[in-house]
Amino acid sequence: MPQHPADTTAETPIFRQIVDHLRDRVLKGELTAHTPLPSERSLAESFDVSRMTARRALEALDAEGLSYREDRKGRFVSPKRIIYNISDMVSFAAKAQARGDALEIELVSQGTIPADARLARALELPEATALHRYTRLFRTEGHAAFIETEYVLASRFPDLLTHDLRQSSTRLLEQHYGISPRTGDITIRMRAMQPDEASLLGLAPYHPGIALEQVIRDGDGSAFCFGSQIWRGELAEFSAQAIVGEPV
Amino acid sequence: MPQHPADTTAETPIFRQIVDHLRDRVLKGELTAHTPLPSERSLAESFDVSRMTARRALEALDAEGLSYREDRKGRFVSPKRIIYNISDMVSFAAKAQARGDALEIELVSQGTIPADARLARALELPEATALHRYTRLFRTEGHAAFIETEYVLASRFPDLLTHDLRQSSTRLLEQHYGISPRTGDITIRMRAMQPDEASLLGLAPYHPGIALEQVIRDGDGSAFCFGSQIWRGELAEFSAQAIVGEPV
DNA sequence: GAATCTATCTGGTATATACCAGACTCGTTT
DNA sequence: AAACGAGTCTGGTATATACCAGATAGATTC
Incomplete structure (x- = not known):
């Protein structure tokens, strides 16, 4: 019964x-x-x-x-969601670690590649420009939360890949290359994970996810980094503060 | 064969x-x-x-x-995604209509209700404060894109519901109540649609969606509007520009 | 021309079954 | 104590079937 x-x-x-x-x-x-x-x-x-x-x-x-x-x-x-403040942007890892949150970073792969059409457009560079590429897996409290792949201008940061990439990339670029204040363009959209992404995160294929892409610029407005993240959909929460000028 | x-x-x-x-x-x-x-x-x-x-x-x-x-x-x-710029925030409808995009707004329901615990917390008001509530369905080019429910302080906008709600609520509040520049707190997260939401949008239950919530404040920083949107996940793309100050 | 009927298309719900492969537990063997 | 192995748990993949109900298009009827 x-x-x-x-x-x-x-x-x-x-x-x-x-x-x-x-x-x-x-x-x-x-x-x-x-x-x-x-x-x-x-x-x-x-x-x-x-x-x-x-x-x-x-x-x-x-x-x-x-x-x-x-x-x-x-x-x-599912555990409580992780709040990712868009205004903090690139410094998410730094902030989390400063707060004492257990945020583990695992380097999955790295290399140097020529920019394809999509990357060239995003970074406003000619195609085939050399870019350092590294993919990292982020965990909180032992649970995988998202995968990030960043592409940075190799000419500007030649020996980047020789450093320890298991830390905030913001801090890395600051300490070794002295990057000044910067801006970022961010886009967020829903997208199921591809089987290979899902398997990296230990999840079933086509697990619902949220993709976040950002272009990071230096003080002069020139783009030097393109980042692409895929978050476990049930874990991510994005927050932002907007200040709206007087509309015409 | x-x-x-x-x-x-x-x-x-x-x-x-x-x-x-x-x-x-x-x-x-x-x-x-x-x-x-x-x-x-x-x-x-x-x-x-x-x-x-x-x-x-x-x-x-x-x-x-x-x-x-x-x-x-x-x-x-799926058609191309609709780009929602978070910095434009509340004025999405106004902007879209100004651009000449076919954005149709359908009023689904309206009423006046006492604030429950969640709304009171979001708007920093005592519980049971009277709020006007209206739910609207947004379509682009004949295709439903998202549902929005907004809650606004009834005491401050007493006759709001007598106006035509099939227009940008930003413009409405401006023209009739003269709201000054404002700020907003936004959160975005993935969430499947409930069967009733999905049916309003003509979709299957548990259709993947993205929820966007925003609290809108006036020039003095006091909250006067809480909005909750549920977007068709495959249709939404959120963009934002972040300016990052020099980290300490 | 308009209304109606009907056959057929679509996805929605639900059952019953089968075998696979990785993860885990626990007892046995070394 | 460590290694091994068996049994059992989990979800993953796949088939075959059945009936329901809304959508639709085309023919028929009024």
């Missing part, structure tokens, strides 16, 4: 009833961050539905950002 | 091969904005897979933001 009989006569689909039930439990705090959710099979049994129906309910929870799944390990309740 | 035989011996799952195939066709421009994608059944037939497998491929495309589906109508190629 099912522990939670689903109301098949109601017009609301069974799997949504299960979604609502689970959402309640999460929001009431009955299930806390990183706690395992019921597995697909056990959920199916307790609601007396097929595994596929239970799965659909859990996938909806994933989409809502209330849970995430790790390959062949299970589903877990 | 399948038109596109899937390679079952390869280590990459069949449905991902289909995703890659479809993504190619979309990115190559073979399928243009709002063009119907192959239906689940026809895709299943042409790749000689079950409908469920075809469906998984199409759902992955949805998650990537390359397609969207309308209930019982079909799946369609």
Whole structure:
């Protein structure tokens, strides 16, 4: 006998009833961050539905950002979101580390490449200009949060890749190259992760994500760095303060 | 005989091969904005897979933001994203309309309510303060893009709801109440749509979305408006310019 | 010409089943 | 104590099937 009989006569689909039930439990705090959710099979049994129906309910929870799944390990309740203040921009890592937040940075890969059409356009450079490229994985409290790939002008920072890249790149560029105050153009959009990105973060392919791209400029307004981040969608929260001038 | 035989011996799952195939066709421009994608059944037939497998491929495309589906109508190629500049903030509608973009606003519902705990906190007001609430649906070129609900201080704008709300609320507040320059706090996060939101936008439940919340303040820094938007994830792109002071 | 009917298209929901592969636990062996 | 292995847990992939309900287009009827 099912522990939670689903109301098949109601017009609301069974799997949504299960979604609502689970959402309640999460929001009431009955299930806390990183706690395992019921597995697909056990959920199916307790609601007396097929595994596929239970799965659909859990996938909806994933989409809502209330849970995430790790390959062949299970589903877990999402932790509180990480607030990324856009005005802090590049110095996110520096700020987080200064606050004492456990922010670990792992270098995934690095190299020097010629700028392709997209990078050349973003950085306002001729194509094939040499760029240092490094990809890093950012973790908070042991949980992977986002991947960042930065491209910086090789001519301006020739020996960049010889430094320890497991630190705030803002601080790196400051300490070794004395960069002055800068501006940045940022764009944010939703985009599911590609299988390779998801696997780096230990997540299922097509995990919902948020992509953040930024072009960083020096005091003279010339671009020297292009950064591309892909965040776990359920983990990211972007904040900004806008000051609006008198509209004409 | 399948038109596109899937390679079952390869280590990459069949449905991902289909995703890659479809993504190619979309990115190559073979399928243009709002063009119907192959239906689940026809895709299943042409790749000689079950409908469920075809469906998984199409759902992955949805998650990537390359397609969207309308209930019982079909799946369609996503149009170009709408760029929302955070610095323009509240005046998005005004700007779009000034540019001549076809931005239609439909009033969904309105009323006056007491502030609940969440609203009171956001607006820094005592609970139960009277607020005007109105929900509007924004369309570009006939396609629903996002829903916005705004809450404004009823005491300060007593007869707000008697005006035509199918226009930029920035302009409304300016023309009738003479609001001076203002600042705004914005937060952005990924969140699947609730079934009711999705149905308003003509989309499937749990459609990936991006929520944007903003608190708008007058020249004195006192909050007078709280706005909450839910965008179709595949349609939204947020841009911002940040100016970073010299870090200590 | 307008309204209606109908066949067929679409996705939506749901079940039952099968096998795979990685992760994990626990007991046994070395 | 460390290494190994078996059994069992997890989600991942895939098939086949069934019926529902809204959308749509075309033919028929009024």
